[in-house]
Amino acid sequence: MDLEFSPQDQAFRTEVRSWMRANVPPKAGPEIGLPSHLETQSAWERKLGKKGWLAYNWPTEFGGPGWSATQRYIFDTERAAAGAPPSSPFGLSMLGPVLMAYGTPEQQAKYLPKIAGGEEFWCQGYSEPGSGSDLASLKTQAVLDGDHYVVNGQKIWTTQAHWASNMFCLCRTNNDVPKQQGISFLLIDMESPGLEIRPIMTIDGHHHLNEIFFTDVRVPVENLVGKEGEGWTIAKFLLSHERTAIAGIADSLYQMSQLRTAISADDSLNEDPLVRRRMAALEVDLMALEYTNLRTLDRAAKGKEPGPESSGLKVKGAEMQQAISEAQVEFGGLTSLAWQSEHEGGHDLFRQATTRYNFLRASSIYGGTNEIQKNVLAKILLSGV
């Protein structure tokens, strides 16, 4: 039992910290920690890409730095602590690992370098109007026609589709088998004729989400990943990567430290014993989450499969982000009420608190709702005698 990072890991932390200090723009975006502006996000990701640190979770053979799980965690906490936004996960944490496991050498060569370099954004074509939690019921059709699939249907809640050059998409290629077995995983160029993007504005007042309409969109067969009908297996593989990546612990640590700073600048908050107690309660919850995460990293470092403790991380991670953000809004009081205003006054954190709070309602919805996570976990817990 040892809670300290090794000297090598500490040296690594120092290296990352000093690079972040020198390279993170003073304000990485108007809403700190939220990717909502293409230019700032894109410039930041390219900068990381140039350094070789954008695809920080990738092995060296595919252009990543080949870091250990512990190093990745350190990198992510230092990234967040420097006030930089998380990178867009669709290419890096979702498609990347899928192509490494299921892609052809051609697909890997064509797409992976651009993702690692921050040159292209991807989006995820999963949810449909009638298929949310019950994803396997999806209806978007892909019908083989010579050397193309012809895609018809609709996707929804597609984050950053308006930034993306490509989409990875689940489509139905067979209606005559059980629903999970008739799904295929296609890569679709967003410039394809017949593909239409409509924005969906969200309660944080920003444009993250979209609806996508496919009308006879032709997709070359070489854009099929894995075999036809293997889409559901790939989707599950992808989700297992997504769930550990989106607990958002590094960002929660950063948001707590920001909140602490904002409170200490305001005597009426700073001297309120109930505010102190609520902050301590958040801090304790965050510690429990952080050490649970460290346990999973330790297992990974020893080459073991994730233990059951990792399954709850997404659920608790989402609740944590929401709880910190809720405190930010409430402690911000009237300062938090100015809406989409450029005016100065009050602490930055409090002025942006409602935007973040509204945005983070999605954290317990995307990547499989917390209720779906619990279904999955219940199945594991209740299996066996």
Added chain:
Amino acid sequence: MDFSYSSEQELLLDSAKKFALKAYGFERYQATLKLRGQLDPEIWKQLADFGWLALPLPESAGGLEGGASDVSLVAEALGAGMVLEPYISGLILPGKLLSMAADEIQQKRLLEPLAEGNLQLAVAWAEPGDRQNPAHCATQARADSSDYLISGEKLCVLNAPNAQRLIVSARVSGRTGETQGLCLFEIDPGASGVTLTPYAVMGGGTAADIAFDQVRVPADALLGKAGDGFDALDAALDHATVAACAQALGAMSALLERTRSYLKVRKQFGTTIDSFQVLQHRLVDMFIEIEQSRSMVLMAGVRVDSVDPGARRHAVSATKAYLNQASKFVAQQAVQLHGGIGVTEELDVGHFFRQLTAFGNLYGDRERHLDRVASQPRAS
């Protein structure tokens, strides 16, 4: 960073589980409830033979000098097996306290028989109205020629009805609430002026409220230096708190397992009730809280041995604050998911429930520990 157990710890865990989950059992627990002082001398002797009583004690006094992580392993197993012995109040708390406060001669005299299972001790520190803050000590120790005269009241002194010796906090100087001026005295519970009001504790074990009225003790009953007792008492209470958290974790895990098994066999509406989503999610919530609690207990087991008292207090209080809430949640859900049978005396679930309720009130409530977290200087 390493969260895995050493091979020695694996062995310790294995034997602790074997004893607590196989050799001991609900029947032994129920029989012990009826014994005098709710203490089974045979079991206590066994704990000594296993070396578990020597585990936290210094080598110089016949101990094994194990770390808090080792103690946690044993405490967790005892909690899972609902072993009804005063392992924390009669060993960890007095053992750690004497290790830190007493001189070599005093240690030899008290710790050697403690390690061998031949001495029962109790620490009298909590007082009415003190919110379990050890600095809030109003009991007075007045120097009288070469003796001290002790006067005051102590509340809910765990294991006191069994104790041959009491360790009592009292103040030679300073005001109530100040850390300076605290002393620790070894007192014979049969001494003139000592009045014990013994009682059973909800959830198992015994305690006594104790009144000290001009109790005369010789100067060599003072453990360590006069006025310097607070740091040792504070640290020893932290050790007891971590062990209590580990014990609670054991009970919580046992409740999860029992609840899981029950959902799989109990039938209603023509099917086992584990098919109902609302119950599945409740079970998952219990599981998640237990895993988070385990992370805290592992962390605290390392940090409580830290030389930095601020880091120690922060880690221990964070852990107790977390587990107070989590243990209550798990215990309440376990009873709820068992339905009627969950509130009966005949099923062990209700006994775990009582133990976890008691755990919440011992060694400080959640709010007190949250305040202690907030008041520690933050490492940058």
